[in-house]
Amino acid sequence: MQIALFSPYQYNKPMVSKAFYNDSLRMRAPLNNDVVTFCSNSNDFLSLPPKQIFSRIKASLKDSENKLGVGGEAEVWKIKDTDYCVRIPHDSFEKYRTKFSLVLSEQDKVNHTVAKLGGGATIMPVIKGYTFCSPNITNKEVAKMIELMPQKAFDSLLIQVCNAKKAGLTMDPGWKNIIVNPENQTLSAIDFCKVGEDFDFNKSIINQIYCSLANNPATNNEQRKICAGKTLLAVINTCNNGSKMNIDLSQMGFERFVYHLKYHGLVSNDRYLKMLETHLKGLENSSMKNLKYPENFNEFFNHQKIIKVLVKQLFGY
Numbered sequence: 001m002q003i004a005l006f007s008p009y010q011y012n013k014p015m016v017s018k019a020f021y022n023d024s025l026r027m028r029a030p031l032n033n034d035v036v037t038f039c040s041n042s043n044d045f046l047s048l049p050p051k052q053i054f055s056r057i058k059a060s061l062k063d064s065e066n067k068l069g070v071g072g073e074a075e076v077w078k079i080k081d082t083d084y085c086v087r088i089p090h091d092s093f094e095k096y097r098t099k100f101s102l103v104l105s106e107q108d109k110v111n112h113t114v115a116k117l118g119g120g121a122t123i124m125p126v127i128k129g130y131t132f133c134s135p136n137i138t139n140k141e142v143a144k145m146i147e148l149m150p151q152k153a154f155d156s157l158l159i160q161v162c163n164a165k166k167a168g169l170t171m172d173p174g175w176k177n178i179i180v181n182p183e184n185q186t187l188s189a190i191d192f193c194k195v196g197e198d199f200d201f202n203k204s205i206i207n208q209i210y211c212s213l214a215n216n217p218a219t220n221n222e223q224r225k226i227c228a229g230k231t232l233l234a235v236i237n238t239c240n241n242g243s244k245m246n247i248d249l250s251q252m253g254f255e256r257f258v259y260h261l262k263y264h265g266l267v268s269n270d271r272y273l274k275m276l277e278t279h280l281k282g283l284e285n286s287s288m289k290n291l292k293y294p295e296n297f298n299e300f301f302n303h304q305k306i307i308k309v310l311v312k313q314l315f316g317y
């Protein structure tokens with residue numbers, strides 16, 4: 001595909017409108033949709049020569065103000081005067097300058113990577129917002145922000161984690177791996193990895209999400225209930241029309257999730273919890289049948305309806 005940078009003409013400027021009526025300009029072939037891109041900034045950071053990119057990274061690493069976060073494996077630093085950050089594994093600070101590549105796999109994209117450097121370092125767009133343990137904010141404030149996120153933020157997060165799973169990656173269910181953005185009202189997962197079948201959280205997508213959002217000690221039980229309810233409703237919303245379902249319910253880990261609800265003491269009514277467990281299992285089993293047949297679809301739809309009501313009763317929606 002041919003790419004042309006798009007810089008709109010400003011017709012209200014006399015010199016430009018004059019130019020527009022100039023034949024040489026009018027005779028140019030019109031731009032088709034597929035040759036136009038709206039990245040008018042030809043000085044995009046990633047198109048600079050690697051040497052310059054490395055020296056901009058090096059300069060950014062000198063100012064601790066640019067440090068966005070630290071995890072078990074890596075540190076993430078904002079690259080000054082750009083919308084990008086660099087993630088450098090703890091033992092790769094001497095190696096990141098050995099490679100620069102824009103060739104990305106699907107798995108790289110899941111992890112927000114836009115360029116790969118040496119020693120496993122990567123460049124990503126900065127995702128604005130906070131995780132637990134972010135600087136200049138308390139964990140209580142982060143818990144409050146998560147509590148106030150709308151249902152659609154939970155729906156998108158679930159789809160993000162399910163898509164990662166399709167690409168062969170599992171979300172690392174840590175407190176610092178979901179960025180909450182109160183301005184855009186979004187929840188974004190950031191840390192996905194390849195794990196073996198025996199990984200504790202494998203096939204347990206709801207638990208990965210719920211634990212990352214609600215397992216911090218600063219989160220109170222009311223907030224946990226809200227996270228549990230919204231995470232479950234996200235599943236129900238996302239498989240709303242069984243025939244177009246784009247999530248695999250067998251990957252959700254309903255059984256373990258119910259165990260977690262008990263463990264956190266979130267649900268006092270054991271009878272309702274048992275019902276929830278039964279209908280979640282029923283939903284999962286009926287999703288494996290051919291939903292084109294009305295009897296299968298009705299079974300699926302009934303479980304969905306009952307779960308919605310139970311979520312309301314158990315978690316206060």
Ligand SMILES: Nc1ncnc2c1ncn2[C@@H]1O[C@H](COP(=O)(O)OP(=O)(O)O)[C@@H](O)[C@H]1O
Nearest residue numbers: 068069070071072073074076124126127176191
């Ligand atoms: N794209 C990003 N935008 C903003 N902050 C980020 C981004 N990626 C990571 N971070 C911050 O850096 C921290 C560590 O990053 P992460 O990739 O989770 O490393 P680790 O694998 O060591 O846990 C995160 O907890 C988060 O605070």
Ligand SMILES: [Mg+2]
Nearest residue numbers: 071176177191
């Ligand atoms: Mg992490």
